[in-house]
Amino acid sequence: MTPLDHAPLLQASGITKRFGRRTVLDHVDLAVAAREIVTVIGPNGAGKSTLLRILLGLLPPDSGAQQRAPGIRIGYMPQRLAVDETLPLTVRRFLRLGQPGTEAAMRAALEEVGAPEVLDTEIQRVSGGEFQRVLLARALLRDPALLVLDEPVQGVDVAGQEDLFRLILEIRDRRGCGVLMVSHDLHLVMAATDTVVCLNHHVCCTGRPEAVRVDPAYLALFGAARGGELAVYHHHHDHVHDAPHHADHAHDHADHDHG
Amino acid sequence: MTTRTMIMDDFVWRALLGGLGLAVVAGPLGSFVVWRRMAFFGDALAHSALLGIALGFLFRLDLTLGVVGVCVLLALLLTVLQRQTRLPGDTILGIFAHSSLAFGLVVVSFMDRLRVDLISFLFGDILAVTPLDLAWIYGAGAAVLGILAWLWQPLLNLSVHEDLARVEGVAADQVKLAFVLLLAIVVAIAMKIVGVLLITALLIVPAAAARNFARSPEQMAAFAALAGALAVASGLAASLVFDTPSGPSIVAAAAVLFALSVAIRRTAPA
Numbered sequence: 303m304t305p306l307d308h309a310p311l312l313q314a315s316g317i318t319k320r321f322g323r324r325t326v327l328d329h330v331d332l333a334v335a336a337r338e339i340v341t342v343i344g345p346n347g348a349g350k351s352t353l354l355r356i357l358l359g360l361l362p363p364d365s366g367a368q369q370r371a372p373g374i375r376i377g378y379m380p381q382r383l384a385v386d387e388t389l390p391l392t393v394r395r396f397l398r399l400g401q402p403g404t405e406a407a408m409r410a411a412l413e414e415v416g417a418p419e420v421l422d423t424e425i426q427r428v429s430g431g432e433f434q435r436v437l438l439a440r441a442l443l444r445d446p447a448l449l450v451l452d453e454p455v456q457g458v459d460v461a462g463q464e465d466l467f468r469l470i471l472e473i474r475d476r477r478g479c480g481v482l483m484v485s486h487d488l489h490l491v492m493a494a495t496d497t498v499v500c501l502n503h504h505v506c507c508t509g510r511p512e513a514v515r516v517d518p519a520y521l522a523l524f525g526a527a528r529g530g531e532l533a534v535y536h537h538h539h540d541h542v543h544d545a546p547h548h549a550d551h552a553h554d555h556a557d558h559d560h561g
Numbered sequence: 562m563t564t565r566t567m568i569m570d571d572f573v574w575r576a577l578l579g580g581l582g583l584a585v586v587a588g589p590l591g592s593f594v595v596w597r598r599m600a601f602f603g604d605a606l607a608h609s610a611l612l613g614i615a616l617g618f619l620f621r622l623d624l625t626l627g628v629v630g631v632c633v634l635l636a637l638l639l640t641v642l643q644r645q646t647r648l649p650g651d652t653i654l655g656i657f658a659h660s661s662l663a664f665g666l667v668v669v670s671f672m673d674r675l676r677v678d679l680i681s682f683l684f685g686d687i688l689a690v691t692p693l694d695l696a697w698i699y700g701a702g703a704a705v706l707g708i709l710a711w712l713w714q715p716l717l718n719l720s721v722h723e724d725l726a727r728v729e730g731v732a733a734d735q736v737k738l739a740f741v742l743l744l745a746i747v748v749a750i751a752m753k754i755v756g757v758l759l760i761t762a763l764l765i766v767p768a769a770a771a772r773n774f775a776r777s778p779e780q781m782a783a784f785a786a787l788a789g790a791l792a793v794a795s796g797l798a799a800s801l802v803f804d805t806p807s808g809p810s811i812v813a814a815a816a817v818l819f820a821l822s823v824a825i826r827r828t829a830p831a
Contacts, residue, residue: 355724357727358724358727358728359727360724360727360728376728378724378725378728378729380722380725382725383721383722383725385721386598386720388595388596388772389596389719389720389721389768389778389781390772390775390776390778390780390781391775391778392776392777395778396721397775399714399717399718399721399726400718400725400729401729411750440725444729450728540645
């Protein structure tokens with residue numbers, strides 16, 4: 303291990319962003335180290351995607367400082383990517399758009415994410431779960447030191463969601479890359495994350511997932527979110543995906559209907 | 562008599578050459594207009610072309626140059642405005658599309674010589690294509706195709722997902738700007754052929770027809786060029802035989818091709 307291994311891949315401090323009069327991000331601090339999986343959780347509209355876009359350099363913050371490891375390669379998996387029906391595009395071509403890669407590299411990447419069959423399928427014809435895996439493969443083809451994943455399991459059924467988080471964990475272990483992801487649900491990502499940043503415009507609490515889960519700030523945020531207008535969803539989601547190991551009180555909060 | 566036939570041959574050939582040249586450029590560019598959902602943007606540019614004619618006439622410039630100038634300026638203005646105002650994009654486009662057409666019509670109404678030609682500006686007059694027009698179509702057209710080929714990969718990447726393309730290193734703002742400028746140039750040179758009101762149709766109808774058979778973006782662009790060329794040839798022939806206006810005949814032929822492509826696709830799914 304060289305000392306560089308301990309330097310963060312990405313570090314941001316005091317990130318503040320306003321849209322008009324609304325303060326979307328208020329002095330947010332965040333760092334991702336090599337081999338670390340950091341998950342940002344928070345209710346709908348908490349500023350999660352805005353934070354990611356700032357960290358990716360897609361949006362300038364109003365104030366705050368950020369640093370990336372020099373020359374770092376980032377693999378990005380955006381939220382809600384829908385390829386227009388008018389564009390004839392196979393998965394092969396979609397992968398090649400991101401990175402001029404060899405046939406073997408593309409096959410290996412699809413193999414790695416568990417979607418080896420879809421290379422010649424039209425991108426609009428793959429299932430929700432396969433599509434997320436294809437997106438992940440495109441990110442991996444860049445051989446990234448840092449993976450940035452915005453809601454990586456959206457549009458995926460519950461069994462598939464757990465598989466995907468396990469896959470992300472495996473990828474981190476195998477490749478040793480850092481992972482920064484956004485999720486609306488702590489309990490699904492518990493097993494696949496090292497550090498949780500609970501965000502509601504500001505950082506409410508941060509730490510190991512077991513610690514955040516019982517943090518009063520976390521409970522206040524998600525307890526409130528599910529007590530109100532989302533009682534209906536609560537019931538519904540209990541039925542749909544109450545696997546024993548995450549049948550927890552806060553599992554079914556706001557963002558299942560993210561969209 | 563022989564001389565008369567020769568002359569007829571001459572302008573018919575020029576019309577055909579001009580139309581085919583335009584179709585070949587409009588196919589690939591129109592495919593991007595469809596993929597990027599910019600039909601309304603193209604319309605806004607096209608509607609401003611009349612103002613270009615009027616201003617070109619007023620300042621005694623080459624009319625095509627006037628149209629190119631106004632279209633390029635409007636493309637730049639729209640790009641800036643869409644980024645900076647809170648109005649929805651299509652509202653801004655609607656404001657500029659129709660107000661520039663209105664201003665164009667008002668200015669033209671002051672000019673007796675132009676007023677005579679108004680219909681040909683609105684609906685095109687392919688049979689009046691001059692050798693200079695041909696030089697514009699082929700010169701500018703070749704440049705547009707060359708630049709489009711050069712930008713193809715990044716522009717395609719952008720059209721799928723802009724943020725992802727940016728993270729992957731595409732200079733999105735520059736590529737997008739280049740694309741709207743290319744669009745402005747093609748709109749300007751297309752005006753002579755199909756007229757202000759039908760330019761967008763020549764961009765998107767062949768591309769939409771091509772979608773029904775294409776398996777890759779490049780195939781769609783090539784098929785669109787082919788469909789456009791077919792529409793130009795058959796529309797021009799029809800307009801000579803039935804003595805119908807040329808621009809509308811060409812667009813009508815393209816629409817028939819589109820309907821056929823849908824019908825064929827329905828009966829024989831690949």
